[in-house]
Amino acid sequence: MTRIPSVTLNSGSVPLQEPIVLERPKILLIDDDQELCQLLRTRFASEGLDLKTVFLGKEGLRCALESSFALIVLDVMLPDTRGFDVLRELRKHTLTPVIMLTAQGDEVDRILGLELGADDYLPKPFSTRELLARMTAILRRSAWKVPFTAGKPPKFLSGDLEIDLALRIVLRNGEQIKLTSTEFDLTRSFCEAPGEVLTRELLVVTILERTFVPFDRSIDLHISNLRRKLGPRPDGYERIQSVRGIGYLYVWPA
DSSP states (O other), X not given: OOOOSOOOTTOOOOOOBOOOOOSSXXXXXXXXXXXXXXXXXXXXXXXXXXXXXXXXXXXXXXXXXXXXXXXXEEESXXXXXXHHHHHXXXXXXXXXXXXXXXXXXXXXXXXXXXXXXXXXXXXXXXXXXXXXXXHHHHHHHHTOOOOOBTTBOSEEEEXXXXXXXXXXXXXXXXXXXXXXXXXXXXXXXHXXXXXXXXXXXXXXXXXXXXXXXXXXXXXXXXHHHHHHHHOOOTTSSOSEEEETTTEEEEOSOO
C-alpha cells in the first residue's frame, strides 16, 4: 500500500486503497471519549485485536491514510471536525470498512453515515459485545474469498457488468467500480440468485449479519448507494428493482 505522508480534510485526490485484513487485525478508533477508548483497547486486546486510538478527527484521518487498518470505528461527534467530514474524505482514498458511532435515536446521523459510505453504524451507548459482533461480521466479509472450482468460474457477466468474486471487484465496461465490502456482498447475493426476489430480512441477516428489525433502513440505504454506483442498465432501466413490501430483485441478464 502506498504511504501518504500527510493528508488534510481539503487535500487533493490520491489513488484509492483497498482495505487490508491482517492476521492480527489492526483497528483504528477515532473517538474523543478517552475512557471509552481505554476500555475498548483492553477488551479488544483480549480478543486478539490490535486497537489504535485517536481523539481528533483530522489526526485520525491522517493516521487512517498513512497506515494499514482492517477496519475503522469513527464517532460522529469530534472536537475538531464532524465524523461525517472525516468519512467523506476517507471514501475519496480508501475502501477500508467503517463503523460509525452515532447518538442514540438520531436517525438522521445514521442515514447520512450510510449514504456517505459507512458499512455499519452503532448508536451510543452500546455494549462492547455488540460492537465486537458488528466488527467480526465486517472483518469476515472483507476477508471473504471465492476459491476457484472446476465448472464454476469465479466471475459473473451481466450485460456491461463483470463481477469477479475471487478478487471482489466489479467492472462496468472494463472500468472498476469502487464498492464498499457491504455493497460488494449485496452484488454477490444478487449474482447468486438471478431473477429472484431477495427479501429485506434475508439481506439484513445474511449481509449485515444481525437480527432483522422492520423499521431499520440500513439495507435500503446500502442498496440505494449500490444502485447509484452501478448506474442504470444499458437500456436505461434500474438494475435493482424494488418489490414493494418484500425486498429487491436484480434484473438478470442486464
